[in-house]
Amino acid sequence: MQSIDLAVCGAAPAFTDPLHVGRPNVGNQERLMRRIQDVIESRWFSNNGPRVQEFEREAARLLGVRHFIAMCNGTIALEIAIRAAGLRGEVIVPSFTFVATAHSLQWQEITPVFCDIDPATHNIDPAQVENLITPRTTGIIGVHLWGRPCNVAALEEIAGRRGLGLLFDAAHAFGCSRQGTMVGNFGRAEVFSFHATKFLNTFEGGAVATNDDELAKRIRLMKNFGFAGYDNVIYPGTNGKMTEMSAVMGLTGLESIDEFVATNRRNHQHYSSGLADLNGIAIAAYDPSEKSNYQYVILEVDEQAAGLSRDELVSVLHAENILARRYFFPGCHRMEPYRSHFPNAHLMLPNTTALARRVLALPTGSAVGADEIAVICRILRTALRHPAAVRSTLSRLEEVECRATVGR
Numbered sequence: 001m002q003s004i005d006l007a008v009c010g011a012a013p014a015f016t017d018p019l020h021v022g023r024p025n026v027g028n029q030e031r032l033m034r035r036i037q038d039v040i041e042s043r044w045f046s047n048n049g050p051r052v053q054e055f056e057r058e059a060a061r062l063l064g065v066r067h068f069i070a071m072c073n074g075t076i077a078l079e080i081a082i083r084a085a086g087l088r089g090e091v092i093v094p095s096f097t098f099v100a101t102a103h104s105l106q107w108q109e110i111t112p113v114f115c116d117i118d119p120a121t122h123n124i125d126p127a128q129v130e131n132l133i134t135p136r137t138t139g140i141i142g143v144h145l146w147g148r149p150c151n152v153a154a155l156e157e158i159a160g161r162r163g164l165g166l167l168f169d170a171a172h173a174f175g176c177s178r179q180g181t182m183v184g185n186f187g188r189a190e191v192f193s194f195h196a197t198k199f200l201n202t203f204e205g206g207a208v209a210t211n212d213d214e215l216a217k218r219i220r221l222m223k224n225f226g227f228a229g230y231d232n233v234i235y236p237g238t239n240g241k242m243t244e245m246s247a248v249m250g251l252t253g254l255e256s257i258d259e260f261v262a263t264n265r266r267n268h269q270h271y272s273s274g275l276a277d278l279n280g281i282a283i284a285a286y287d288p289s290e291k292s293n294y295q296y297v298i299l300e301v302d303e304q305a306a307g308l309s310r311d312e313l314v315s316v317l318h319a320e321n322i323l324a325r326r327y328f329f330p331g332c333h334r335m336e337p338y339r340s341h342f343p344n345a346h347l348m349l350p351n352t353t354a355l356a357r358r359v360l361a362l363p364t365g366s367a368v369g370a371d372e373i374a375v376i377c378r379i380l381r382t383a384l385r386h387p388a389a390v391r392s393t394l395s396r397l398e399e400v401e402c403r404a405t406v407g408r
């Protein structure tokens with residue numbers, strides 16, 4: 001039998017150390033260490049310190065937004081934005097997103113109602129939103145998946161006409177624009193995540209951006225237990241504060257943001273040209289006329305045309321120590337508690353179901369360069385040149401694994 005140069009077929013793995021989908025961006029390490037030292041010496045670690053204020057000012061300037069309120073993570077920022085905007089009852093969200101979007105509603109006993117996506121954009125499909133509105137609906141949360149902004153205008157039109165609150169989960173979209181306007185300026189508020197894996201990170205962190213003065217005031221109170229001054233609590237609140245350490249990481253990252261974009265864009269281009277002529281394989285593109293952070297390299301696999309399924313390609317890559325991820329499989333509606341609450345949700349979500357089976361995220365960011373990407377593309381090309389052999393090897397491996405599990 002012909003030998004195929006793939007780890008699933010017995011060759012040595014292409015990488016000795018695991019290659020993750022993302023690797024935290026740091027920026028200038030010397031400046032970061034100096035800032036960390038300053039924080040330690042200042043003994044001002046939390047409670048709206050000078051670095052948090054500086055981070056908020058710098059980020060607001062970059063986005064051109066009136067208010068940028070830094071927080072401890074994106075999930076708490078979402079929860080607070082939802083509460084401050086007065087959402088309750090039911091809120092329409094895509095199922096094809098990280099589960100935090102749905103959980104931030106469920107956590108405060110608001111029902112997430114899952115809307116299908118537009119297969120061309122992977123974002124919530126405005127044409128489906130209206131079918132889901134009931135007398136209990138109070139809002140819509142769009143998600144700018146992969147940093148590609150939703151159809152904001154269509155969602156604003158529906159929200160305005162039906163009297164609904166409109167928020168955006170912009171966890172992926174820091175530094176991205178739509179029709180020349182930076183994400184952060186749409187809807188009543190937009191929520192960012194600065195988790196370690198994100199394009200801009202603050203170790204853990206998040207923020208709400210809004211141009212609504214009243215809403216911003218409420219959010220600031222809510223993220224600090226409702227304190228309006230010493231000993232003066234005027235609102236129910238929680239602890240959503242960002243620390244000074246997080247803020248200095250954010251400030252250092254902001255200084256290098258152009259570099260982060262350049263690395264991601266270069267990687268995206270290498271993958272796009274390296275896989276361009278493969279049947280059944282497409283890479284989610286970013287609009288070159290907009291600002292994008294190019295954070296994700298998303299491959300869509302059409303099993304019929306490619307000869308292998310997305311899951312088979314993931315197995316091929318994992319055997320090589322390339323830890324490609326099935327974002328956001330299987331969709332929130334197939335996770336608990338939503339799976340039990342809405343066992344028939346999939347009937348309304350055909351595009352979500354199909355896409356959740358087709359999509360995988362490839363390693364990018366500072367973890368990879370042209371050489372690693374060339375190897376990853378070579379592996380994918382090799383697998384797709386021998387689909388029948390790869391498939392039969394994988395099913396044999398699965399059988400062996402299954403027998404070993406039963407025998408245990």
Ligand SMILES: Cc1ncc(COP(=O)(O)O)c(C=O)c1O
Nearest residue numbers: 073074075098100171193194195
């Ligand atoms: C789409 C989306 N929403 C929300 C979150 C939650 O953000 P965080 O991890 O900062 O709480 C994430 C990522 O983690 C995300 O990808």
